[in-house]
Each structure stands twice: as C-alpha cells, then as structure tokens.
Amino acid sequence: MKFKRVCQFMLLFYLLWQSAVSEGGAAQEKGASIAHSLVHAQGEGLEKVNTVEATGSTYKTVSVKSTGWFQAGQDADIILAAPGFNNAGGPLLFNHPGNVASDGAHLVLADRNNNRVLIWNTLPTDNTPPDLVLGQKDFSTNGPGAGLDQLNWPVGVAAAGGKAIVADTYNDRILIWHSFPSSNAKPADVELKGARGGPGRGQVVWPWAVWSDGQKLVVASTGAAQVLIWNQIPAQDSQAPDIVLALKDHFGTPRSIASDGKHLMIGDHNAKPSGGGGNFFWRTFPVRDDQMYDFFVSDLFRMGEKRKQGEGRDVLWAGMSLDGKLIGISNMLYLWNSFPENEEDAADLKVGGVPGQPGYDFGGRQAGDSSGIAFAGGKVYISLSNGNKIVGFNAMPAAAGQAPDFAVGAPDVNTQTLLSNYFISNPVPATNGKSLFVASGFDGTLSVWKNLPDESGVKPDYRYQLEFPPSDIALFGDTLVLAERFGNIYVWKKLPLAGELPDASFQARIGGADLAPVGGIALDGRYFYLAVAEGDAGKIYVWDGVPGPNVDPKFSFGVERAPSRLSSDGNYLAVLTTEPGSLTIFRVSELGPKAQGIVIGERPFNLPQGVFAGEGHLFVADTCFNRVHIWKDIEDAIGGKEADVLLGYTDRASRPEDAKPEIGRHKLFWPAGLCFDGSFLWVGEFKFSGRVLRFSVRPAE
Template sequence: MIFLPSFLRCRGAFLLALIPFLTLSVRAQQTFSNFQAASVVVGQTDFTSQDTTASPSVTPGPSEVALGPAGQMAVSDQSVGRVLIWNTVPTTNGVPADLVIGKPDFVTTSSGVTSSLMSSCEGVVFTSDGKLIVCDYGNNRVLIWNTVPTSSGQAANVVIGQSDFVSNGAGVAADKMAGPRGVLVTPSGQLIVTDYNNNRVLIFNSIPTTSGASADLVIGQGTLGTATFGSGADQMFSPVGCALASDGKLLIADSSNNRVLIFNSVPTANDASADLVIGQTAFGSGGSGTTSSTFINPIGVALSPTGQLSVSDFGNNRVLIFNSVPTADGAAADVVLGQPDFVSNTAFNGGTTASSMQSAFPSAFTADGRLLVPGRDMSRVMIFGTPAVVPSVTTLAATAVVPTGGLLNSSVNPNGFSTDVHFDYSTDPGLAGATSTSTQNIGNGPSAVSVNAALTGLAPKTTYYFRVIATNVAGTTTGSILSFYTGVLGWDSGNGASASGGTLDASLIPTTGTQTFTDVNGQSFYVVVTTSNLNADGTASYFGDPGWWFEGGGPSSGYGSVTFQFFNSLNNQPYAVSGIDLRLLDAEVNERFRDFGYWDANNNFVSVGYGTGLLTFSNTPIYHATDNSYENNAAAEPGDQEGKWIELNLSNIAVTGFTLEAHRQTASAGSVIMGDIISPWAAWRTQYFGPAPFPASADDFADPDGDGVTNVLEYFYGTDPTVPDSPNPLQMTLVANRVTLTFPRNTAATDTTATVQGADAAGGPWTDLARSVNGAPFTALVAGVPVSESGSGAIVSVTVGDEFLITDPGHAMRYLRLQVVH
C-alpha cells in the first residue's frame, strides 16, 4: 500500500507529499475555561478543607511548584520553610509527599540557617541534569543540591547569596541577595534569580559550583550595587516569578508595578530594557486593576509546552491564561481561573471549592499541559486539566510483502496527546538488534489512525519480526510482535537450479501438502499451492524455469494433483491474474492428464473439457529435455523424455486459480508444466527495469529518478520512473470553491485500486470520496463529490473535488490525499 497525501489548508494552501504517512507536529495542550474546577488538590484531603498542620499530606503555605525531568513534583511550603517532593505528580486528592528537605522530617516547623534547614522558602526549580535549586527567601540565599534529594533532611551542596551555610544577612552586591523569590535555569545553563527586595534580577552565566559565587550581570538596575525601584522599561519594583519561553523570551512578574515584563531574549548586559509589557499599556505606569488586561500584584508566570502563558494574579485571587505569549503591550488574557469573570476578585469566590482561589502563587505546567497552582493562604495546590494517557497501539499484519520489502502496519490512538510512532524490526524473534524506522508524529487526536512504514532492502526467504512503538508525554506503549516471510526471489528454487534440470530443493514443496509463496516475480499477490500424491521422489517445484513443474503420480499411485490459487497480498482475497498459457508435457506417448479446471475472476470454478477450445493437443511426439533446455525436436539426448504436449491457454481469461491431475506410467517418465504469469504491474517493471529478479530500484517504494514519486505512483500515473517528473503529476487547486485534486491515470494499470480521501485533520479520520477499481474510471463514493475524467487512450486526466466547500464554517481546514494500492 502506498499513500500520497496531498493537502490544502483553507485560507492558505500548501502541498505536502510524504510516504507512507503524514508527519504533523502537534504538542500536548490542555483547554481551560473561566472558573474551571480543578481536578485534583494536593496539600489537603479535599477541596473544602484548609488544614494548616504540617504533615506529608498537608501544606500549610505552598508558594511555588516545580516539575522534575523524571516526573517529580516539588512544592515550596513557605509558611513552614520546607520543600516537599513527590516522585510523581499526584492524580488523586491528598496524596502524601515522598520526602522533605529544609526540615529533618514532615512535622518539624522551626526554621534555621544551615545546609539542611531553611526559612520561608519560595522559588524552586529542577535542572535537566538532575540538580535541585531553592530560593531560601527568609535566609536571603539560594541553595543548590547537586542531585535531586532522595532522603528527607538531605543537606544542600552549594549556597549563593551568602559565603557559607550559617550566614543569612541581606545585601546589595554581586554575591549578595535580599529576599530571593524566583529562580529558573535556561537551556544553555544560565541561572536566573529574582532578588525581590533589591528590585532586580541576577544572572549567573552558569550554575555556581562553589558557595558565595557572584552574579555576572543584573537587570532592573544599572549596576550590581544598587537597589532602586521604578516603572521604566529598565526598572523593577519587587520582582517575583520568572519564566523562559521556548523561543527564548524571558518573562518577569514585576509585582509592585502590577505588570509582567517581556524581554525578547535573555539580556547579555546590565540594565537591559524590556521589549514588551502586559498589565500596563506602556512602560512608566504601575497602576493596578481587575480586568482581562490588568493585575494586582502579579507574582508568577509560567509557560505550557504549547506556549500558553499563565500569570498568578495574587491580589486578584486568580490566575490569568493567555493562549500565547503576547506580542503587544497591554494584551488581554483569554481565560480566568479562580473567578467567574475578569472583573471579580473575591477570595474564595463562592466558597472554598475546586473553582475558587485565594492569593494565587507562582504556578507551573506539567509536560502534558496540566496547570498546578499553589496558594499560601489557601494551604493547597490545585491541579487543573486531565493527565495524559499513553497511546493505545495495535500491531497489524504486514502487507505488500515482496522478497526484498514490505509495508508494516499498525493502528495507534494518541489519546489526545502528541504522539511519536516508529516500528522496530529484526530477524530475531525477540527483536534483538532491531532496526527502527523513522519516527512519525501523528498529532494529538482522540481516535486511532493508521500508521505504516515501508521497508526495502530486506533479505529474500527470511522471516522478519516487527512491532509498533508509540510515545507521548504519558509514556511509551509497545505493540505485540508479529512476523512476515519475504518469500523467494523470482522464479527459482532458491538455490539457482532450474526445474528442467531436475536438481531441485525438495524441501520447498511437499509431495503432498500445502505451501504458500509470498511473491511471484515480485508481484503483490501470493500463491497457495496444494499438492497430492505427487511422485515419491519429491522432485517438485513451482519456481523454476520455465514456470511450474511437477511430476505426477507414479505407476502404482494413480493420479497426482496440483492446484494453484492466487490471493491479494493486501487483503487476502482472491486475486485475478491473466496471461496464463500452460504447456503441459506428458512424458508418455499417450496423454495422461485429466480434470483441468480454473477459478474465474469471480472465484467460480469452471471445468475445462476437451471440447472447450482451451485445450490444444500435439499430434507428434516431442522431447522434454533435462539438460536445461525447455523442449526441442532435435535428436534425443541422454535423459530426455519423449512425449506429447497439451496446451491449456488461459491467457485471455482472468483467473484466481487453476487445477489439474497427471499420471505417469513408468518410473522414468515424468510430467511437466511450463507456463508464465505476468501482471500489468510486472510487465511495467520489466519494461523499465528488465526481467525478474528485479533490482532494488524497482521496489514499490523506490524512487529511482528522485522526483518524490515512487514506482507504484509512477505506474498508476503512467509516467517514466527513470525520468524526473516536473511538476508533480498530482496537482491541487480550488475549483468552484472546492479543494480539487487533478492527476493522470494509466488505463493499463488494471491491477490497481485508487481512492481519493478527505479529512478535517491531518491525522484523520479519512472519508473515501471517489475510487477507481482495477483500472476503471473514478466514481464518486459520497453524494455531491464532483468527479470527471478527460482524454482517451493510454493516459486520462482525473479531477476529483472535495465534498465540502471552503466556505463551510464546519470544515474550515480540509486535507485531501490520493491512496493507490496494487
């Protein structure tokens, strides 16, 4: 199977050709709404409780949340001066923490100033390399653990803001701080600290490894020795939270100026000016308000994996959500949490519920887009959104199997979160040393989609094992292991011996039994051969020169039978072939064949009698040579057998199989079948690549001319696979307000089925709009789909339009693709 997706996006078109599946990058995103209820509460047993007794499951004053690279969650508990760590983000209410730092245990509340005691801690962050960094606000310092703590009370390794672990005086210098409240680490390893009482933000070019290290530069001040405040673009007044966008923008919650500052990049010099402000309409103002575009003491900013911005609006008892980082001063938020509308700011509006808040502190987003909002004065952390679910996967049987390749298939449901998919395959049943296919992103849809991967360059006559593997932010799902057999390459016994030579691999075909051959001259159908009572010496093969060959029943065994039946490799249904012309040679003067018959294109059995005109008999004896020649009328050579031939001519009849019986009277006599099958696809490949066995450049998914059109599509279009096509034969336009595909069709490609499909999303689900079966003209499958074909002769031009107009508001985004199967 081959897909050639071609897409048109309304109000902006683009063309994309990709085999075998569309790659679409869509990351996990939650959807939030005004006054939305949180789904989980941490720090309390339920949403109505406000317990303030410190314990593993009670947080008297949570002030910030951080997420670790291994899925951990850390909560700064300001009122107690500790950080609680959960090994995973809780999904049910009241889950106790796994360990605590800043205190020796979960019940101690007394503060201290040591490497293992903290006072009124706030900002917290995990680094990608496994460090934990905490702002110890009450001790005017930042503590660094070189590894994420694994036991309660574990001591920090490095302190900055102070020269040692027992000092806590405030100061204004490169190595001093006064109430640090926010912290982040950039992808390049810079450490950024908001120095609240000094009205500045400190930047360290790298995470310090020794205590008492000095900052490298400052923003909000002209030098590292000043602490003035103001509302200009290069000034701050009590900054708290900070965040970094994926595009490098730095956001600072400038709380007492009631605004959020946005820098287009992390500053590289002191006294840098912000590029944008929200909460105010311009720099120089600091007024407060309760609207969608104003704040009262905003103290936190956070960014989701998809770029949503949350602002913890402390004084308004709410969190504002912007669908993206604003690009204009004074931009308005899109959603409010904690309040029923943008003009309300009552603490615990409507009571202590899952929707209400008091004094929201800096929040954080999980990798799957959930929002975690702590609140010192509500003694809890609220979690908004739905946890991601791992993908659901099913490995499906391989199709289009040929001796050197095949198509791996699967069904994968992203379950609503951006999912990457690949296949592993190997000749080892346990997939040891497996090769992985290229990763495909199938988006974040809610339903299963088909995922395929084409393999080429495989070894003939080999069993391959494979499975699908899908990953999203929730984890990885591995499908079951299936296998396929690549079959023999071309028409030989696998060891180079020809049938007429007689030296065959007897293990290939039993004298009585059934065997399936997955390839015939590299074509996409397989043959099931059933034999009964063949000659006891076992010399039987159906893949040698000149075609098929077998020895019938021996003198005492009656008639031997052989049946050939053809099946579509893609759907296992009967497959009609044509061009069969059998020359049957009986090695006795008297013909010993009987019971000829075939299954027609509809799989109905037809008996062939002597008077049907399909059988022709020779009147003179001829020789069946055993010296690698087919037959001749020359003088007999040693080993040659004299006999008469019977020709069964089915070349003008499409058949799904045939059967016959034969008998030999002496031990030295044999029966020979000689014939050929060549489908239109095989004939096309022979035309351009020579006779079988075909080179790798003739594979279904090969593109020998490098024009992006694979061989199967070149065959369907009737184009030359050795000459690049320009432009692409598949074109997309707007015709009468419909997305429309136009492409050529090779009328000789009578063993192909082509379908035009449409969808509202790149990941589907796809609707079949029009189809051509076995080379017939395209017909509409959905009412209202315009279909036309023009021209005559070998190549016709096909035009298929979408079922919906581009003005249809219910289908603002439309995708079309052409699927060709042979």
C-alpha cells in the first residue's frame, strides 16, 4: 500500500512540523490593511490580530441556489485560492517550487504544484521570465498528465553534460532528456518507471530528488526508502540501477541529494536514527549495495557542540559547488568550505535569522519541503518552496546577516507571492449558505467572502492575519469560532463581514478544561464541542453554547481514538480520527459522560482529515485516497452502507492506494476541509495542494 505509507509519513511529519513552527508567525504582506489590537478575555500572550486587510475584491455572486444531489466523479464548478482551473497564472507565478539546478549555462526549476519545469537559457539575475517550459505546451496551463511530455507534481531536477533530468514524483518515474530541451513540452527520451505493485528493491517510487554530474545518476526513491545509483546515465527505459542503498533500519523517506561525485549527502524527512528529519553523509561516494554512511546529523545548528545527534529534526536541502563547498538550507543557510568530516564538523558560516530577529528568513515558512540550491556563473540560486520564489546571491554568501541580492518569481526577495495572490495553504472552509470563511493553519489567516462567490480565482473581501494559526473552524447562526492546535480560541458573536475583530478569545483553558492539543471543534444550536487528544485516545468537552472564560464544561466524555476533527448538525456528532482512519457517530440526544458512539470506519479510509455532518447528510474527506465519501442519509453510514457518491477517485473495484492525487477539475489532491450548505460542497485540499473547490448539487438525470 504504497500511497498509504507515503502519505502517512508526510501527513504525520507535517503535523509535527506545523506545531513546531506555529509560534514563529506567518509572513506579512503590504497592502490596504488596518492594524487592530485585541483585548483578550483570558490568558497572556494573545494580544492582537495582526492585520485585517480589506482587499476591495469584486466578483460575481451566487444568485440562484442549485437543487438535487451529487453525482459520482462530477466536476468542481469553481476554484478559489488559485488563478483558475488548468491555469498557472503565467510564467513567473510559481506554486510551491521544488528543486533548482544548473549546468552552468541554463537554470532549471521544478514548479511543483504547477506540474511543470521552467528553463532559463541564460542565468537570470532578476525577475526575468523563463524561456521554456516542460510538462505544459505553454506558460498558461498547469494540468497534470502521464505522457512523456507531461508531469504530475515534479519535485527534483538535474542538468549536466547536455542532459536534463526530472523526478516526476507522482508519476513514480524519472524522465531523461539526452539532449537539452529546446522547445516547450518536448517529450523525454528515457523513462525510468517504478513498479505499481509496491516499493521493490531498485524501484523508482515517489522520487523527490535527482542528481547528476553528466555521468552518474543518483535518485532518491522516497516511497521505497532507497537511494538508487547508476554509474552511467541510462539510455534505455526502466534500466536497473547499478547500486541500491536500501538501509531499512536507517532510511525513512529520503528526499534530498547533494554530491560532487566524490561525496554524498542524503536528507531524509523520516530518518530512523532521529525519528524525524536527519541527514546521512558519505565521505566517499558509495560503490557497493547498501554501503553504510559515515555519519548522521539531525541537529545542524548544534554541530560542534558534542551533542548526541538524533535529537534534532533538521533536513538539509543542499547542493555542492564545483570547488567542493557544501551549502544547504534548513532553518537557516549553512555553508561548509569543504565536505564535513564528521558530526562535529560544524558549518563555517550560518546565514539568516528567525522571524522577529535580524537576518533573512530562510526558515520553514520560506524554505520547507522540496527547496533546493544550485551554483552557476559564480552565483548561488536557492529555491524557496514556501516562499514561492528563487532568491539569488551574486557570490557565495560571506556574512551571517547577508540577504539575497535578487529574486526570480517575485518582485523582490521579501515579497511572498502566495499571500499576495491570495493562495491559501491548508484551507478549512465554513459557510452559512450566504458567506464563505476559510481558515489556514499554515498561513495564520482567515479569508472572508461576504457573499458566496460564483466565479473562480477571486480574492476574498477581507483577510485576517492572526497571531496564532487556526487549524479548525466552526460556524452556527451568527457565531464563528476558530481554534489553534495549542488551545488558542477566537470567537465572533456576529459574523465578521466587515472586518470586525473577535469578541473574545481564550488561551489554553476554558474554566477547568485544558484545551491543548485541540483535536477539533464543532458548534450546533445547543452545544459547543471541543476535542482534546490525549495520547492515542481523547476527550470531548461539551458546553451549552460558546462559554465564557471561567465556565466549566457541562460534561465531557472519552473517545478511544485521538480525535482530529468534529462536526455536528444538532442531531449527530461526528468524531473523526486520522490515524488509524475511522469515524465515530454519536446521537446528540444521547450525549453524556458515558456516551457511546458507533464506529464507522473499519472501512478503508486513508488518513482522513475532514468530516461534515449537516441536514442529515454525511461527508468524509478520505485525504490520502484522494476522494470524498458522501452519504445522503447519515443513517445509511451508521448502518454500514457504502457511500452513495464518491468525488475524486471513484473506482470502487480497484485498489484505492493506487489512486494518484491530481489537480484536475474532477480530481482531488489530498482533500481535507469540508462544509456543505444544502447546495454547495466546499472542499479544501491539504499540504501538497491548496485549492478550495466548490461542487454543486445537480438535478437527477
């Protein structure tokens, strides 16, 4: 079950990472905004909503609600937090770029979420458009595909010896152009493809990184937990590697490569020595199967302090220069003048700072998964996946406080184009059928559409930049509640349709109830519910409506599995557990300290991230199987029946673990947040996509 394993690693690591960085705050954007101070009902440290931005957005609004029900595999009809369907937004609007590479003459960038690779025929020194695109016929589209001229979520690139190489990640393959591409959408010459049956030895599965010096080829076969080495770049399809590093007690999901052909470094997000991020170093290039690494580093910042490595969680996205320097990015930029000799060989220079301190921010809200580094023409190019741009130094950095000299994909090194274009990471929607609210636990934002939009690509009327990033949202009547994982709660008693501040907020406790870590919130006409994870189990606190700061819960009850999302329509309370994937339904009329629910989910959910119960209907976001289950009658789900309708991946007969995520109009890419108003189902996609999709009910055919 390849995708279940891969998605599990990524989802659980991401939740840990998001918890670690949530205190750092999110990037701020200039614009028409009003700074507001917020006096809190309880707690210290929660002192303000950073900004409320009135965008001046105009858009077509819903005038007539649709009636009927959903149909299996139907198209979404509008998309938000994106330019549009199959619309990349042009050559210089990236979407979470992956690795960057150069052969000294060209610059190559994997524009990951846009399913394309961009090529500059001369090395850029400012925001210059690329000359060529692979994976698309032009710079306007971003649809995925599996042809030799198409891509699906490419992460890794390499360029050397007149060749171009791409890790086409969700197509489970490596594509090789033996002559450097000179036209858009040029088909690859060679395809190294993984086996669909699973991660066998030497197979290419969910590859994240490639490296080549024009002769050797190294591939991080991330889903197989292997590193594959060819002594010569393959000239034939599916040519087997010469060397396989399958260090099963060490590799988790290897995904970054740095080498000069003499040394090798592999960065791993789930390295087993640390139980998280870490980096494996070979002082000499491996020449035999399963050759053991020389040393391991997981705490880059504290190298040289004689601390036991294995305590940190740093992944180094790195490259090596022709003169043997190693430079990589993690929580900052690290530079070694020569390849490190051991785990105590600290970087010669550390560049950058953390938010609120001097120095350019190279941390997780700028770098993150799939960032990369390339050297060319004396310059250093750094792709920042979460920063959504390339930044460049005109020469090797020489000072800790040095900022990049230029940017590509942004007007300057400080502009965050995901925010300036109103993209949303990890969107969680809520609606009352008249307005739309979307929270982001990564960006730390709340986006508000005063009226329901009826066209794609439109920005919200208001965007709140919040002190703490909301991971969940609940709405009933005129009340809106946001919750952050560490127990910070915002409450509006009147829906914020004109930029109003919250009426109250709580930190860590309400009455005698400890709120962290929050495993979901829900609100109906009778109760306010807040779930807390307690190890592998959890507890649901229940109040009569949204409480004051000192009000104890009316009652609480335990659940056997750690909750991750809640939803209630006043008759049914749905409690979702992501790992292992299951759903428990409680009848609200029967709730009390000894409440017993009905488990629905010994069915094949794969790390589900979203649930919505409304008007007797039930919706479950089956995140890593890339589909949404819909029951028109929640009692059918309670009775053990399969969903009436599947959106996204709809083939019930085949193995759902083979369902690849895609950003097509009728496809889903890690669906998570859900809400439904009787006519429109809104779906927010998680982590590796950020779309907000609307599916409308249809008259029966």
